[in-house]
Amino acid sequence: MNQLENRPLDGQIAVVTGGAQGLGLGITRQLASDGASVVIADRQEDKAREEAAKLQGEGLTVRAVALDITDSAAVTSFFAELVAEEERVDILINNAGTGQQVAPIVELEDAEWHRVMDVTLTGAFYCCRAVGRIMEEQEAGCIVNISSINGQNPAALVAAYNIAKAGIISLTRTLALELAAYGVRVNAVCPGPVYTEFNQRNMAQRRVTLGISEEEMIERIRTAIPLGRWGEPEDIAQGVAFLCSPAASWITGEVLRVSGGMEGVSATPPKRPRQ
Numbered sequence: 001m002n003q004l005e006n007r008p009l010d011g012q013i014a015v016v017t018g019g020a021q022g023l024g025l026g027i028t029r030q031l032a033s034d035g036a037s038v039v040i041a042d043r044q045e046d047k048a049r050e051e052a053a054k055l056q057g058e059g060l061t062v063r064a065v066a067l068d069i070t071d072s073a074a075v076t077s078f079f080a081e082l083v084a085e086e087e088r089v090d091i092l093i094n095n096a097g098t099g100q101q102v103a104p105i106v107e108l109e110d111a112e113w114h115r116v117m118d119v120t121l122t123g124a125f126y127c128c129r130a131v132g133r134i135m136e137e138q139e140a141g142c143i144v145n146i147s148s149i150n151g152q153n154p155a156a157l158v159a160a161y162n163i164a165k166a167g168i169i170s171l172t173r174t175l176a177l178e179l180a181a182y183g184v185r186v187n188a189v190c191p192g193p194v195y196t197e198f199n200q201r202n203m204a205q206r207r208v209t210l211g212i213s214e215e216e217m218i219e220r221i222r223t224a225i226p227l228g229r230w231g232e233p234e235d236i237a238q239g240v241a242f243l244c245s246p247a248a249s250w251i252t253g254e255v256l257r258v259s260g261g262m263e264g265v266s267a268t269p270p271k272r273p274r275q
C-alpha cells in the first residue's frame, strides 16, 4: 500500500504552541509526518519561520504564525482567523511553557510566580478555551496538553512550575469532561527530562544548589531514569501523536507519562547558609 495512504492524521489541521524549538518542534515534525497540516504558533517569530521552512523543504506541510499565548485577545483572534481560513481546527497541542528561576518558595518573587503561571498555565487555558469553542461547534477534535512529571510529583525549588503543571493536569481532566458530549478528546502528556534549551537552563541553575558540575548533574539525572537515558523530542512526540491518532479514539481525560519510567526529580537541597 502507498505509505501516504496510510498516514493516521491525513488532512487534519493542527496547531502546536511553542513549536519553534525543543519538544514542540519534535511534535510538529511528527504530526506533519503523520499527514497533518501543522501551524507553529510561537512568540519567536523568526525561529518559527526558519524551522517551518526547513520542514517544508522535507515535503511536510508546516507554517508559522507569531503568537504570544499570554495575550488573551491575540489567542482568540489567532484561532478565529485560523478557522476562517481552514474552516476547522482538528488538533491543538498546548506545548508552550516556561521554566522557573530555581528558588525555594520562601524566596520566590511575585514577578517570577506570575511570569511562570502566565505562560505555563494561563496561556494554555486561553488556548483551550478558544479551541474548545471551535471544537464544540464542529463536534470533533483533539487536544493534548503538555504537563510534566513535575505536575505529578513536585521537584524542590521550582514550585511555580510544579503548580502550573499540576494545574495543566486538572485543566485537561476538567475540559475532557466538559467536551466529551461533543466527541472532543482532551489528554495530557507528562514528559520526563529531555535536554532542550529549557532543561539546559534548569540544569545549570540546579547544579549550583547541589554544588556539583553540569556533567555530574546530567549523569545524576540519567542514572535516576529507569530506562537509563535522557529522552529525545521524538520520544515525547510519539506519545503525543498516538493520543491524536484514531488508535486513541476511546481515550480522554488521560495523563500519559513519557519519561523512561522516571516518576519525578528528587533532589532535596541542603540548608542554605544564613545571611
Ligand SMILES: NC(=O)c1ccc[n+]([C@@H]2O[C@H](COP(=O)([O-])OP(=O)(O)OC[C@H]3O[C@@H](n4cnc5c(N)ncnc54)[C@H](O)[C@@H]3O)[C@@H](O)[C@H]2O)c1
Binding pocket: 017, 018, 019, 020, 021, 022, 023, 024, 041, 042, 043, 044, 067, 068, 069, 070, 095, 096, 097, 098, 099, 119, 123, 146, 147, 148, 149, 190, 191, 192, 193, 194, 195, 196, 197, 198, 199
Ligand atoms: N524539556 C524537558 O525536559 C521537559 C520536561 C517536562 C515538560 N516539558 C514541557 O514541555 C514544553 C516544551 O519544553 P521545551 O523543553 O521544548 O522548552 P523550550 O524552552 O526549549 O521551548 C519552548 C518554546 O515555547 C515558546 N514559548 C514560550 N513562551 C511562549 C509564549 N508566551 N507564547 C508562545 N510561545 C511561547 C518558546 O519561544 C519556545 O519555542 C514546556 O511546556 C515544558 O514545560 C519539558
